[in-house]
Amino acid sequence: MINAYWDSIFTTAAILAIASVGLQITIQSGQFSVFHGAMMGMGGYAAGYSAVKYDLPFIPGLALASVVGAAAGVLVSALLLRLAGLTMGIATLAIGEGMVIVANSFFPGEAAGLIGVPLETDFAGAMVVLVAVILIATRLRASSNYVAHVASGNDAVAATSVGIPSARVRLWGFGIGGAIAGLAGGLSVFRLGLIVPTDLGFTLEVQLLLFVIIGGRATIWGPVLGAFAITCGTEGLRQVNLDLDRFWILGALLVLIMLLRPEGVLLRRHLRFGGTQLSALQDTVRQVKSRLTRAST
Amino acid sequence: MSQALQTIVDGLVSGSTYALLALGFALVYGVLGVLNVAHADFAILGAYIALVCVDTFGGGLAMALLAAIVTGIVSGAVLQLLVLRRLTTEQHLSAFIISLGVAFVIQYGLGRVFGARDRSFPSLISAKYVELGAVTVSYPQLLVIGVTAVTMVALLVWLQKSSTGREVRAVAENETVASILGIHVEKVKLLTICIATTMATIAGVLLVNQTGAVDPFLGGKLALRMFVIVLVAGMGSISAPVVVAFALGLTEAITVVYIGAEWQNFAGFVVLLVVLLLRPQGLAGRAVRLG
Numbered sequence: 001m002i003n004a005y006w007d008s009i010f011t012t013a014a015i016l017a018i019a020s021v022g023l024q025i026t027i028q029s030g031q032f033s034v035f036h037g038a039m040m041g042m043g044g045y046a047a048g049y050s051a052v053k054y055d056l057p058f059i060p061g062l063a064l065a066s067v068v069g070a071a072a073g074v075l076v077s078a079l080l081l082r083l084a085g086l087t088m089g090i091a092t093l094a095i096g097e098g099m100v101i102v103a104n105s106f107f108p109g110e111a112a113g114l115i116g117v118p119l120e121t122d123f124a125g126a127m128v129v130l131v132a133v134i135l136i137a138t139r140l141r142a143s144s145n146y147v148a149h150v151a152s153g154n155d156a157v158a159a160t161s162v163g164i165p166s167a168r169v170r171l172w173g174f175g176i177g178g179a180i181a182g183l184a185g186g187l188s189v190f191r192l193g194l195i196v197p198t199d200l201g202f203t204l205e206v207q208l209l210l211f212v213i214i215g216g217r218a219t220i221w222g223p224v225l226g227a228f229a230i231t232c233g234t235e236g237l238r239q240v241n242l243d244l245d246r247f248w249i250l251g252a253l254l255v256l257i258m259l260l261r262p263e264g265v266l267l268r269r270h271l272r273f274g275g276t277q278l279s280a281l282q283d284t285v286r287q288v289k290s291r292l293t294r295a296s297t
Numbered sequence: 298m299s300q301a302l303q304t305i306v307d308g309l310v311s312g313s314t315y316a317l318l319a320l321g322f323a324l325v326y327g328v329l330g331v332l333n334v335a336h337a338d339f340a341i342l343g344a345y346i347a348l349v350c351v352d353t354f355g356g357g358l359a360m361a362l363l364a365a366i367v368t369g370i371v372s373g374a375v376l377q378l379l380v381l382r383r384l385t386t387e388q389h390l391s392a393f394i395i396s397l398g399v400a401f402v403i404q405y406g407l408g409r410v411f412g413a414r415d416r417s418f419p420s421l422i423s424a425k426y427v428e429l430g431a432v433t434v435s436y437p438q439l440l441v442i443g444v445t446a447v448t449m450v451a452l453l454v455w456l457q458k459s460s461t462g463r464e465v466r467a468v469a470e471n472e473t474v475a476s477i478l479g480i481h482v483e484k485v486k487l488l489t490i491c492i493a494t495t496m497a498t499i500a501g502v503l504l505v506n507q508t509g510a511v512d513p514f515l516g517g518k519l520a521l522r523m524f525v526i527v528l529v530a531g532m533g534s535i536s537a538p539v540v541v542a543f544a545l546g547l548t549e550a551i552t553v554v555y556i557g558a559e560w561q562n563f564a565g566f567v568v569l570l571v572v573l574l575l576r577p578q579g580l581a582g583r584a585v586r587l588g
Contacts, residue, residue: 032390032393079570079573079574080573080577081577082577083577083578085389085390086332086389086390086393087528087532089332089390090332090334090393090524090527090528091524091528091569091573093334094521094524094525094528094566095566095570097517097521098521098566098570101562101566102563102566104562105560105563201517202517203401205397206398206401209394209397213394245405245409247401247405247408248401248402248403248404248405248406250398251397251398251399251400251401251405252398252402253398254394254395254398254401255380255398255402258394258395258398259380259383
């Protein structure tokens with residue numbers, strides 16, 4: 001790698017990219033989650049705590065983090081099954097912040113932070129996991145379950161009416177997204193050697209959302225690129241001594257991105273979007289053909 | 298017995314702040330359909346601006362409240378005219394995401410300008426105490442309760458009795474029909490959001506005057522309670538959040554006294570979980586379908 005400093009930045013970006021892929025999966029199942037940062041944190045705490053208290057090694061620690069994230073995701077999804085999109089967003093935000101409170105209350109004495117976790121994650125390791133996660137997400141998209149996934153996301157009632165078990169799809173969506181987020185959290189705690197309650201909070205949530213929104217929901221590599229671009233970009237800001245400004249700039253960026261896409265809500269747009277120039281061309285060809293056929297009869 | 302009464306009074310004080318914030322939040326949701334996550338951050342923005350004005354220009358309570366009101370009106374107008382107006386009413390999710398961004402901008406912007414640590418807020422009115430029987434209430438606390446009560450009553454009366462209030466209620470009920478009936482919907486929305494943010498900034502100034510300290514991220518902590526309140530009360534109701542807000546204030550006060558101060562933040566969270574389990578649409582909310 002270039003040097004230790006940028007190595008660290010890229011590793012952070014890779015970890016955030018992993019979590020963003022998870023967030024994208026959850027949002028596509030129709031559940032707007034402001035909770036993935038919290039699941040990262042929960043996975044991280046689980047792995048970190050086990051490493052410190054029980055000497056749990058790196059790989060099992062990651063597995064544990066993943067399981068914790070998945071469990072949290074499924075629980076929250078089940079709890080919020082009867083809520084609609086917007087209310088769900090607020091509820092996940094509230095529960096996420098609640099997790100910060102829990103972390104503050106349950107780990108007293110060490111100033112609510114957990115330290116002393118062995119440093120295991122490096123850039124290569126993070127990239128391996130990122131590639132693995134991207135492959136998993138790609139498999140999900142190629143699978144027959146994907147249609148159910150997106151259909152539930154678009155309109156759960158309509159999906160249910162054609163036989164798609166929307167509730168179960170949502171649980172899976174949050175479960176898988178949570179597993180990935182938890183994994184990212186585990187990587188993070190083994191990278192920094194510590195974790196603090198604010199790591200579960202609002203700041204992280206908004207960052208992840210920004211990556212997914214900028215990256216778009218049509219592709220998997222969108223959020224990944226978004227994560228890298230913005231993380232490295234904000235580090236660049238730090239180079240030019242604007243580092244105190246980087247967070248409100250992120251917020252402003254989020255607002256601008258949402259405004260400059262007046263089509264707005266990502267869900268429907270991207271399903272219709274569906275792909276590339278090629279399919280648009282195919283549609284045009286089909287239309288022309290049908291017009292010609294009608295004209296000749 | 299006297300401790301119980303004192304607890305109730307303390308609960309009323311914090312409940313008042315929550316109620317004023319929750320009312321504005323619910324109003325914006327009802328009329329504009331926007332869940333403004335940054336609502337509580339406007340309150341803190343108002344507090345900081347008031348702090349600056351009092352430091353620069355002197356003057357006490359009147360200056361602070363004036364600063365708060367101006368900040369409220371200006372921020373509401375900016376938010377509506379520059380940002381929200383560009384969204385259509387179906388784009389609820391976009392507005393929500395935008396408000397997340399705005400919250401970020403305000404919190405970290407304030408942190409950038411004023412520093413992330415606590416700033417102490419000067420006492421705007423005398424810090425004397427009043428003894429009402431067994432209960433002790435400070436003047437700042439009385440101010441919170443008093444101003445909140447007056448503001449809420451005034452707002453509710455205005456909504457019910459005045460013609461503009463009727464227009465606001467009409468837009469909240471059905472924007473399209475309201476516009477067909479000749480109501481100038483954009484003006485109503487602008488008015489509503491300015492009123493709501495002004496209520497927030499006033500609440501912010503009063504709160505900070507009472508606690509004596511302010512930091513840029515206080516809005517986030519208040520926001521959590523606001524979300525709990527509207528989720529428990531049910532989205533779409535305007536009067537229910539007020540009741541729930543006071544209930545939350547009382548619950549927190551009781552928790553502090555009888556369970557332990559460190560569990561105070563937890564109280565609201567537990568209530569939220571219970572309500573989500575038993576009645577997810579909230580107490581006064583309509584049952585919402587999947588999707």
